[in-house]
Amino acid sequence: MYQIALKMLLANRGKYLGMVLSLAFTSLIMTQQPAVFASILTRTYGLIDDIAIADIWVMDPQAQSVDESKAMPDTRLSLVRSVSGVEWAVPLHKGQLKARLPDGNTVGCGLIGVDDVSLIGAPGDMKSGSMADLRMSDAVVVDAEGAAKRLAVQVDGGMRPLAVGDGLEVNDHHAVVVGVANATPTFQSQPMLYTTYSRVKLFNKSERKLMSFVLVKAQKGQDHRRLAARIASETGLTALTADDFRARTLRHFIKRTAIIMHFGTTILMSFCIGAVVTGLMFHNFTQDALRHFGVLKAMGTDDRTLLLMILSQALLVAGTGFGIGVGMAMIMGNLPGDPMGMRLSPTILLVGGGAVLSITLVSAALSIRQVLRLEPAIVFKQ
Amino acid sequence: MTNTDMRPRLGAVALSPAPEGGADPAVVCAGLRKRYGEGATAVHALRGVDLTVQRGELLMLVGPSGCGKTTLISVMAGILDPTEGSCRILGQDMTALAPRPRAAFRARNIGFVFQAYNLNPALTAAENVSVPLRICGAPVREAMRKAEAALDMVGLGDKVESAPGDLSGGQQQRVAIARALVHEPQLIVCDEPTSALDHANGQRVMELLRRVGTVDGRALVIVTHDARIFDFADRIAELDDGRVTRVGTPGALAGAGHGATDPGPAPDGEDMPAVAPCAGPVDAAGGAMADAPHGGNGCRPSAARP
Ligand SMILES: Nc1ncnc2c1ncn2[C@@H]1O[C@H](COP(=O)(O)OP(=O)(O)O)[C@@H](O)[C@H]1O
Numbered sequence: 001m002y003q004i005a006l007k008m009l010l011a012n013r014g015k016y017l018g019m020v021l022s023l024a025f026t027s028l029i030m031t032q033q034p035a036v037f038a039s040i041l042t043r044t045y046g047l048i049d050d051i052a053i054a055d056i057w058v059m060d061p062q063a064q065s066v067d068e069s070k071a072m073p074d075t076r077l078s079l080v081r082s083v084s085g086v087e088w089a090v091p092l093h094k095g096q097l098k099a100r101l102p103d104g105n106t107v108g109c110g111l112i113g114v115d116d117v118s119l120i121g122a123p124g125d126m127k128s129g130s131m132a133d134l135r136m137s138d139a140v141v142v143d144a145e146g147a148a149k150r151l152a153v154q155v156d157g158g159m160r161p162l163a164v165g166d167g168l169e170v171n172d173h174h175a176v177v178v179g180v181a182n183a184t185p186t187f188q189s190q191p192m193l194y195t196t197y198s199r200v201k202l203f204n205k206s207e208r209k210l211m212s213f214v215l216v217k218a219q220k221g222q223d224h225r226r227l228a229a230r231i232a233s234e235t236g237l238t239a240l241t242a243d244d245f246r247a248r249t250l251r252h253f254i255k256r257t258a259i260i261m262h263f264g265t266t267i268l269m270s271f272c273i274g275a276v277v278t279g280l281m282f283h284n285f286t287q288d289a290l291r292h293f294g295v296l297k298a299m300g301t302d303d304r305t306l307l308l309m310i311l312s313q314a315l316l317v318a319g320t321g322f323g324i325g326v327g328m329a330m331i332m333g334n335l336p337g338d339p340m341g342m343r344l345s346p347t348i349l350l351v352g353g354g355a356v357l358s359i360t361l362v363s364a365a366l367s368i369r370q371v372l373r374l375e376p377a378i379v380f381k382q
Numbered sequence: 383m384t385n386t387d388m389r390p391r392l393g394a395v396a397l398s399p400a401p402e403g404g405a406d407p408a409v410v411c412a413g414l415r416k417r418y419g420e421g422a423t424a425v426h427a428l429r430g431v432d433l434t435v436q437r438g439e440l441l442m443l444v445g446p447s448g449c450g451k452t453t454l455i456s457v458m459a460g461i462l463d464p465t466e467g468s469c470r471i472l473g474q475d476m477t478a479l480a481p482r483p484r485a486a487f488r489a490r491n492i493g494f495v496f497q498a499y500n501l502n503p504a505l506t507a508a509e510n511v512s513v514p515l516r517i518c519g520a521p522v523r524e525a526m527r528k529a530e531a532a533l534d535m536v537g538l539g540d541k542v543e544s545a546p547g548d549l550s551g552g553q554q555q556r557v558a559i560a561r562a563l564v565h566e567p568q569l570i571v572c573d574e575p576t577s578a579l580d581h582a583n584g585q586r587v588m589e590l591l592r593r594v595g596t597v598d599g600r601a602l603v604i605v606t607h608d609a610r611i612f613d614f615a616d617r618i619a620e621l622d623d624g625r626v627t628r629v630g631t632p633g634a635l636a637g638a639g640h641g642a643t644d645p646g647p648a649p650d651g652e653d654m655p656a657v658a659p660c661a662g663p664v665d666a667a668g669g670a671m672a673d674a675p676h677g678g679n680g681c682r683p684s685a686a687r688p
Pocket residue numbers: 418419425426427445446447448449450451452453454684685
């Protein structure tokens with residue numbers, strides 16, 4: 001009987017394709033958009049993920065997120081180091097500057113200044129050159145994406161990525177590229193420069209406060225939350241575990257931007273359009289086939305079988321539509337260079353699948369009601 | 383439905399097996415009344431019908447439009463509940479069955495033929511014919527094999543793969559007949575099977591129904607107002623305004639009257655001389671007409687009375 005049900009569905013090619021396409025569209029939007037959203041969110045706290053070695057982040061109480069810090073004077077570093085339970089604490093500068101390229105162009109860059117001795121805070125994955133070379137004079141490391149795009153150098157016959165050995169001018173200081181690192185792209189997709197904390201001071205002679213964060217490693221056996229609370233109470237600064245800081249950054253980002261609204265509206269609209277179009281078409285399809293369901297009913301098909309027949313039709317529509325939609329989303333997510341920046345996680349697929357399934361189940365339920373209410377005696381009506 | 387048993391599961395209610403042999407009627411209707419709607423707008427489609435269909439008999443239900451033929455055959459097929467009275471089909475009281483066992487009973491025992499064929503356009507001829515077997519849970523391959531044999535029997539062995547839309551009306555009705563017969567039901571009900579066909583095709587369909595419809599004690603009930611096919615009937619029951627006004631052989635009803643014999647069985651004393659005020663000249667001739675037990679004035683519009 002299911003075979004008959006599916007043949008009935010496939011025979012109505014127009015409605016079948018209409019339902020499949022509308023669900024495919026819905027599935028695409030409902031997986032692709034959250035995937036882009038997820039990717040954007042992870043970028044907001046990319047730096048926290050990159051510096052996984054730090055257990056606790058200490059910052060000025062006015063700092064809102066990893067992107068909106070407020071610099072502290074260097075004296076705070078020793079305060080943090082003196083708190084019991086702290087294994088080590090290092091300074092981290094996070095700021096902006098303008099870099100002048102060899103070809104004369106000026107580009108705004110992000111700047112990370114890491115502890116001179118340990119280089120904690122610098123990306124570990126080098127594409128070329130060496131992070132240790134940061135200890136050479138005037139040395140900076142650039143991120144690979146920035147080097148290839150915004151920092152690309154004009155040469156005769158086109159552009160080439162900024163490379164080891166190239167010179168830059170940073171706030172009227174000469175700097176030399178000693179390495180290219182693979183770092184997590186930031187939300188602003190700004191080129192990033194990495195150098196030592198003392199060189200940051202050199203680049204910003206007029207600034208008195210340059211320490212954005214103090215990165216803390218807890219001693220073995222220390223509870224991170226409790227240590228963070230202790231640091232906060234003893235120094236008057238804000239101290240958060242990496243997890244808490246990530247959550248705060250995310251919350252701040254969501255609160256400050258209307259991003260949830262934008263994505264939410266798009267997703268909700270695609271859900272509604274998919275639901276309405278699919279629901280109407282499925283209802284129409286059943287309406288068209290009502291006489292044949294009536295004939296089956298008169299000939300002795302019981303309600304349970306009719307219900308399962310309609311359900312199998314709905315599931316075929318849902319499966320094909322979702323498959324096509326997710327397939328398209330996956331193709332988009334795997335375009336060379338990942339221009340979309342998508343994170344198609346299993347959770348997103350599950351939620352998207354659930355949404356599509358709920359649309360089809362509700363549509364099927366309406367159709368099932370139609371068919372179950374049907375008087376078999378209609379078969380003798382002309 | 384995957385069990386190999388061709389017979390449907392009948393649910394909680396055990397059915398007494400339909401008795402074999404000519405002695406037990408296929409359908410017994412007693413005091414059937416059917417009212418559609420309530421109050422002032424209520425329509426009394428059946429006003430007390432007593433009618434018996436014997437096994438091996440071809441009974442036609444005839445009468446003017448709106449007199450209740452379709453309602454009566456719907457009750458006789460177990461797809462409509464009467465408001466009052468009872469209908470025993472193959473020994474089974476329909477009103478005693480819950481919906482599920484009743485559906486299973488229909489699947490197993492009743493074949494349907496419709497005026498509009500009602501073939502499923504999404505399926506081939508053979509697939510259409512296989513539907514009753516599949517409803518009964520037959521495996522697809524076996525159902526298809528039997529369906530092809532049934533199509534062969536109605537002379538459409540070469541149309542197995544055809545879509546209903548590619549067949550002529552007469553061919554479609556023969557497919558529908560194959561579908562009504564494929565599961566070897568004991569009762570076949572047809573509503574206006576020839577109304578959509580021209581004379582030649584109508585004759586052909588009736589010859590087919592006559593040949594295969596009443597073998598092995600199978601009963602055949604046909605609603606029609608196509609006078610050209612009356613002669614195929616064993617008996618004809620004439621309805622008017624929700625009542626059976628006359629029951630008799632085609633010859634008797636045709637007005638020949640004199641000496642007409644009723645070869646059909648005469649249970650329940652139905653074949654009694656008639657007194658039917660609105661009937662035609664046959665009554666005046668005093669032929670072998672059957673009396674309607676609740677015979678009354680059949681001329682009044684049915685909807686106007688309580
Ligand atoms: N579902 C229904 N609701 C209301 N009235 C109905 C319904 N079905 C039939 N009727 C009425 O019942 C009467 C008998 O109808 P029907 O059995 O179809 O007659 P026939 O088949 O002889 O033309 C008619 O007056 C018709 O209008």
